[in-house]
Amino acid sequence: MSSILTTEGVPLYVKIREGIRSDILQGRLQPGQKIPSEEELAEQYRVSRMTVRQGILDLIKEGLLHRKRGVGTFVSYPHFDRDHTRLTNFFESAREQGIEASSVVLKIEILAAPEKVAKHLRLEPGGSVICIRTLRYVNHTPVTVHDSYLPHRLFAGIIHEELENVHLWDVMEKYGFQVKRALQKLEAKPAAGEIAKLLGVKPGYPILYKERTVFSTDGTPVEFTYCYNRGDMYSLTVAMER
Amino acid sequence: MSSILTTEGVPLYVKIREGIRSDILQGRLQPGQKIPSEEELAEQYRVSRMTVRQGILDLIKEGLLHRKRGVGTFVSYPHFDRDHTRLTNFFESAREQGIEASSVVLKIEILAAPEKVAKHLRLEPGGSVICIRTLRYVNHTPVTVHDSYLPHRLFAGIIHEELENVHLWDVMEKYGFQVKRALQKLEAKPAAGEIAKLLGVKPGYPILYKERTVFSTDGTPVEFTYCYNRGDMYSLTVAMER
DNA sequence: GCTCTCTAGATGTATAGACGTCTAGATTTT
DNA sequence: AAAATCTAGACGTCTATACATCTAGAGAGC
Incomplete structure (x- = not known):
């Protein structure tokens, strides 16, 4: 000893x-x-x-x-897979698994933050945010719709960046923010009209719905996103301890 | 005070x-x-x-x-200081939030482990497992159905225990196992016939579906559970880092 | 008014000892 | 051989005390 x-x-x-x-x-x-x-x-x-x-x-x-x-x-016996507590990058992990992944930007606009968005980004109500709607494909099938909100003050120039087929988080690094941590709230929801159409499912079809707040290394909230994932094509594995 | x-x-x-x-x-x-x-x-x-x-x-x-x-x-301020990475005990966290929670046992039987269950519990195929189906209520509304599988070898006497309105994990401690860690896979699924009936929703209604493997402090898998959570009444918040 | 120092109050670390309670295995009894 | 009992060892709870260290704010000095 x-x-x-x-x-x-x-x-x-x-x-x-x-x-x-x-x-x-x-x-x-x-x-x-x-x-x-x-x-x-x-x-x-x-x-x-x-x-x-x-x-x-x-x-x-x-x-x-x-x-x-x-x-x-x-x-105790060591537990292996630290893997599942990790926050992963969609494109990176798709590539690792040999899956074909792509994304398109459907919409990008600047608007006053809705109340919930402002709260999560710690902005004053009505503060200016950039809203980006993207659709992600896995093996050419639409799987996920993202409505992401970024503080306009921090990422003013981002609307001129190339945002298709890259991860937002990689773009954020150019602006001096490194993504470190995310808080995700998960629910199962029926697909509403527009989302259903984009994902190619019937209205009412189960969606794995996430509200995600992303924090950079210094603790600043840099992104708040509504994620709509096709229930039959998307799963999330997490490890939890107590 | x-x-x-x-x-x-x-x-x-x-x-x-x-x-x-x-x-x-x-x-x-x-x-x-x-x-x-x-x-x-x-x-x-x-x-x-x-x-x-x-x-x-x-x-x-x-x-x-x-x-x-x-x-x-x-x-601490709830949802801010309080930690979401933690694996929480249903009854404990309900009590913390001042919510009325209860559970009933619908079925308890001993059977040969299905392949998937055996794999997650690290048993030889066909090994003996205890299957417990419980229904959980929040404020008297059915919210979750659990199909839990425990290795029979470790918890032989558990079928004689009082399992209603207590958490399985508390009972496990009597058998010398303290729950430390869980790996959960999440999906959104449509409610199938029997589950829909138990949860009081229409078939096809979105369910937050979880497959959960629970490990005790020494790393032994002690529980594998299929969880069917009513989508509109259940959410899960997780923190992830990279 | 400003800065510096001091101090009360609070948590952090550490001791030595006492007794409670549980577990596994050895011993005794049946 | 089987069952009941005992016991050593290990962790669980609790006390009373002492001193260390940190923090915010009060007070002194400028």
Whole structure:
């Protein structure tokens, strides 16, 4: 087991936590294996049991360890697919999967932000926004309609950019914003008239509906989008923890 | 502030935690407001400061409170500070939002795992699984049908447990498994005959359909569930990063 | 009025000990 | 052999106390 180097200003429980973490990462403790008891670790690190406990509890919260009362504390099996928590770029992931993807811009206009849009973009009501409606195709079949709203103040020149067959997020980088995080609200909705026509389905057909707010690295909301996805041709996989 | 009723078998920190939670839910503590200091709460509840602390830390982990060192502890604003990446327990989050929630078990049986179920639960094909169909109500309206599959080997006795109005995940803890992580695949689908009848909608009505694999702290898949959620009464918010 | 310093109040870290409760396995009893 | 009981070990809860560190605001000095 690792001992603790002399480091100042670092709480003991952090040192212990990182010591155990390194034992796991370096393979000195294997998945499924029982780690020493709180009591033993306290003696080993020469701290009180409560201090050891605090470090262990951190690692449990992280998912690196788990424990069973009356039995012991064990190293968890690593979970593979970090993949699904990730926010992915439509064109990139289509290309990765060898799928033919394209998009067309149906409409682009500047208007006063509707109330809901303003709220999500943190603009004053009626603030100026750019609205872009795009239709995306997968293997030449229409799959998704996007109504995206961007703050006009941040992306004034974007209406002159080439927006077909590229991802909006790539264009945003030219304006100094890197997409970092998105909050998506998902629902199933019947297709309303115009959307149904664009997607080539009957009105009332199930649509996977998303409202998405996109934030850049500095926390600025840079995009609010209504997404209408054809239910039978679109699925979304997410990983969640607690 | 609420005082604590005499209840046996419930840890003090849990009583304090729930006391504070109820203060928030009932509006005695408003979002953004500072709650009493650890010291004051300790005196109020007549326990040691460390005990109060444990209760508060739980609520912080949940996202209901946040704190700033040297300043104080504050009630979080819903949907802003509160975290959406988290895997939430249906009954817990309903309670948090002050919504009336209930569930009934429609069917419970032991059968050989269908191929897809076996794959997700990492069982040999045809391995024995427990299938539980439940119907969940929100404010007395049916909202969700769940077809859950559990490995029979791990939860043999569960068929004798009380499963109505409790969350499966709470019951699983009795069997030594703590739910940590879930992988969910989302689609919009038309309601098929039986599901439509149970949810009280017309066949073809949009359903937010989920396939969910749930993993316990040690990485074991403990549940695979087909979820059929009424599109107009159910939404899911997720945060994603890249 | 402005800046700097100080301080009260709040959370963060840490200790040592006590007792509760659960689990698995060993032991005893039947 | 099977069932019931016991027990060591491990985690869970809780206390009372001490000191560290951070923050916002009060107060002193300019």
